Amino acid sequence: MLSLKSVSKRYKTGDLALKEVTLEIPEGQVMALIGPSGAGKSTLIRCINRLVDPTEGVITLDGEVISSLSARGLRKARRRMGMIFQEYALVERLTVMENVLSGRLGYVGFWRSWFRKYPAADVQEAFRLLDRVGLKHMADKRADELSGGQRQRVGIARALIQDPALLLVDEPTASLDPKTSRQIMRLICELCEERHLSAIINIHDVLLAQMFAKRVVGLQLGEIVYDGPPDGLGPDVLTQIYGEEDWEATISKVEDEDENDEEAPEPVASA
């Protein structure tokens, strides 16, 4: 389980990006983190993997206090956190296989990784993962020859080969078309279920969050203003998170439509 207790982050510039954020994410839960630009979504993820140090508060992952680890302890702890990014962060001139294997860098010794000599078991696992994410025949392609959706699949395989307990996902679909976005979100959520992984997925698309996450947390100016099921994101809640707007159009209407069907007037027979 991941736990954040009263986590605050003030950057050197004075920006208070997180204000006493308290959250618990049980094993296997996929949580979507929504909120306007600047709300603190990326900061929250970076505090968990300690790319930035929280100013106050305690973060634990499976009982281990992440927020006060030494550099050595942190290297080990980061193996348990798989990262997936909007811009994929692949090494363009390397092959798909080499990019996936680079997820093992936290385990493989420096010289082995320098000569890119990975254990056979890692290579087998990489093939298995490539198959699972639908890129079985692309192992030898260079990363710069792939489409955005394919790149993100490589990013997912690279995160999973770490054998993480937690996935930290920062806007995985922001550069993808609507159908590919759904496929990528579906893949991430299926893999979390298969492997019993917890995940935090930062996402701007409210509908995608509602479709795929069982829990949605809304951040606004560094504070949690909503924490609940996806169908609780009504116009009032969205106004609280994002500000005044006509939110009706963005919310899934499936349930309303059913109700409307019942109330629909009888068709008038033509004379």
Ligand SMILES: Nc1ncnc2c1ncn2[C@@H]1O[C@H](COP(=O)(O)OP(=O)(O)OP(=O)(O)O)[C@@H](O)[C@H]1O
């Ligand atoms: N390295 C930094 N130094 C100073 N201030 C920062 C830094 N990174 C972020 N901030 C500030 O912290 C606040 C939260 O930023 P953050 O990037 O976490 O928001 P976000 O919710 O991820 O936004 P977006 O949706 O645009 O990615 C903002 O006010 C931002 O300006």
Ligand SMILES: [Mg+2]
């Ligand atoms: Mg961000």
